[in-house]
Amino acid sequence: MPDWWSWTAIAVGFLVVCLLTPVVWLIVRRRWLAGRGRVFECSLKRPDAVGSGWILGVARFRDDDVEWYRVFSLSLRPKMVFHRNQTRVARVRMPEASEAVELYDGHVVAELAGRHEGTMLAMARPDLTAFSSWTEAAPPGVLEV
Helix, strand or coil: CCHHHHHHHHHHHHHHHHHHHHHHHHHHHHHHHHCCCCEEECEEECCCCCCCCCECEEEEEECCEEEEEECCCCCCCCCEEEEHHHEEEEEEECCCHHHHCCCCCCEEEEEEEECCCCCEEEEEHHHHHHHHHHHHCCCCCCCCC
16 A cells, blocks of 8 residues: 555544544533533623624523533633622513524523623523522622622
8 A cells, every 4th residue: 555545544534633622622511511510501692792693602500600601612711700699680581583593492581780781691491590590599688789
């Protein structure tokens, strides 16, 4: 067998490994997140990000924080952290027609108040119920909104 065949096989093998590594990492990352608290699908839209749309993500309950991670990120650190005593749900609404294209089916939009005023989170109704209950479960007199 010619020598160039072996080099081609090595190059193709290297290319396959390079392409599969990020995909495998995303799967391992999601399992790691799920093993450290309840994880749910949660898209995010920030008011200060003019012109940008919804960012697909997952959120995780951790004690007095909800940590938000981008779906397509290799980082193990949350992109945003919502503290219980600084977060409140101001309004819940159905997504507008233009937003529904960017979001998961069946998700509703929660507009936040407090430190993250104007930030919007989109999640399934059961997750919204859990999130709202979590924000309201702060000990009395601790709300810093």
